[in-house]
Amino acid sequence: MTSPKSTLHDIPGGEALIGWFGCVPRFHDAELLEITFSGKGAGLLRIQAWNVTDEVDAKGYLVPDKHATATLTLDGVTAIHCIDFDMMPAIIFDLEITQVEENYRIQWSASYGVAGFIIAKHVRINLAPGKPD
Structure with a gap:
């Protein structure tokens, strides 16, 4: 499957992220595990994500695969705007x-x-395949 042109293609580590998931991920239902900022204009987002397959387990739930932690x-x-910052970890609805x-805008909505x-x-972007410890 070919991914449509995305800003991820231009970000160091973005191609590896797309390659792992087989598409441009939207991070739906991914867990936002960590948000960190320093006073020197540096920050970090750590996200546990996966693909959802069409397979169903014995309890009727869709089976996820391709687990990975993506660290942005x-x-x-230059700008930070967050609501419900005290509610961590969060469940991402959509991230883009x-x-x-000349800047990047990382924007996400949350299910929680x-x-x-x-x-x-x-x-x-640093990609660590597998579930976090």
Whole structure:
């Protein structure tokens, strides 16, 4: 399956993320495990994500596969807007990374917990296949 052109293709580590999941992930139902910011314009989002298959387990639930932790490292953070920040970990409904002029905008809505957006000059993605410890 070919992924449509996405900002992820231009971000270091984005191609590996797309390759692992086989598409541009929207992170639906992924867990936002950590949000960290420093006073020097640096930040981090750590997300546990997976693909959902068409397979159903004995209890009738869809079976997930391709578990991975995606860590988005942010530099040059210029704006942060979060609501329900005290509700962690959060369940992401939808996450999108777009380019706005010379910056990146990471915006997500939540099914539960913190939602918002961050604007940063640089984004890197580190992918760790498997479930977190």
